[in-house]
Amino acid sequence: MHCTSHFRDQDSYNAALKKYRNDSPGLTGLQYIITERPSSKTLLLEYSDIALKEIRDYAVGQNLTTLRNRVNELGVSEPIVQRQGATRIVVQLPGVQDPTAAKKIIGKTANLEFRLEANSRTSPLRKEEFNFKDNDYATAFLEKAVVVSGDRVTNANTGFDESGFSQVNISLDMQGGRAMQKATSGNIGRKLQFYSLNKKVNQS
Numbered sequence: 001m002h003c004t005s006h007f008r009d010q011d012s013y014n015a016a017l018k019k020y021r022n023d024s025p026g027l028t029g030l031q032y033i034i035t036e037r038p039s040s041k042t043l044l045l046e047y048s049d050i051a052l053k054e055i056r057d058y059a060v061g062q063n064l065t066t067l068r069n070r071v072n073e074l075g076v077s078e079p080i081v082q083r084q085g086a087t088r089i090v091v092q093l094p095g096v097q098d099p100t101a102a103k104k105i106i107g108k109t110a111n112l113e114f115r116l117e118a119n120s121r122t123s124p125l126r127k128e129e130f131n132f133k134d135n136d137y138a139t140a141f142l143e144k145a146v147v148v149s150g151d152r153v154t155n156a157n158t159g160f161d162e163s164g165f166s167q168v169n170i171s172l173d174m175q176g177g178r179a180m181q182k183a184t185s186g187n188i189g190r191k192l193q194f195y196s197l198n199k200k201v202n203q204s
Contacts, residue, residue, distance in 0.1 A: 003045045003174040013041045020045060028054065032174075045174060055154055056086060063089055070105050112150030115142040116183060117191040130193075142193055147183040152176025 007013040017036065020043065024030050031051045035044035047055070060083055067089060071079045080092035096102050118127035118141040126145070132138045155171040172180060184192065 003178075005043045005045070007041045007043075010038075010041065013038065013043070016043060026051075058155055060087065060089065067091060067106060073105055074102055112153065112194060113146045114148045114180070114192055114194045115144075115146055116187055117141065117193055118143050119190065140193060147192065148172060148176045148179050152179070 005016060007016060017034070020032075020034050024032055024034065029050040030048045033046045033048055035046070037044065064081060064083060068081045071081055071091065071093065074093065074096065076093045076096055078094060080090065082090055084090045091106060093102055122141070122143060126143055127141045128144050129139050129141050132140065152172050152175060153170050154173050154176075157169055161167045
């Protein structure tokens with residue numbers, strides 16, 4: 001996994017290099033490896049083995065939680081959902097009566113997308129209507145173009161904002177971060193909404 005950044009002048013190159021060098025060290029080691037190409041004003045960033053392991057462990061941990069929640073829907077007594085090796089998860093459902101239904105519940109795909117809320121200048125062909133998660137009578141029009149999807153999320157945890165209200169904090173990979181920065185810096189004042197597989201928008 002790598003990302004190549006090309007800069008238009010030496011000052012931008014130097015500023016980016018300094019920032020990447022400062023951001024790379026983490027609590028467990030270097031998060032990515034920087035390859036410098038000053039003659040072409042290009043930087044190549046690659047995730048380190050430590051960072052890749054952290055991403056993999058987080059993904060498996062999230063999948064374990066999701067699978068355990070889905071297995072609970074089946075009402076099976078003493079199910080087994082556990083990690084096996086670096087990337088595998090074993091699911092055992094003793095006494096399950098309908099294997100096909102169980103596979104359907106366990107294997108359903110989750111999805112997460114971030115989109116800009118449509119405004120008065122958005123063409124009707126470029127927007128889509130969604131219901132809010134907690135209010136089916138309220139709707140929002142979002143642009144069809146996806147800013148960032150869930151596969152760019154590398155970490156997520158709960159927290160609180162400056163007013164003490166609960167919030168979800170997410171971390172994006174390099175490509176997702178650049179896409180989010182580009183979308184938000186050019187659309188100051190516009191809302192960014194996210195929705196899941198059931199096409200329910202979370203109130204922002």
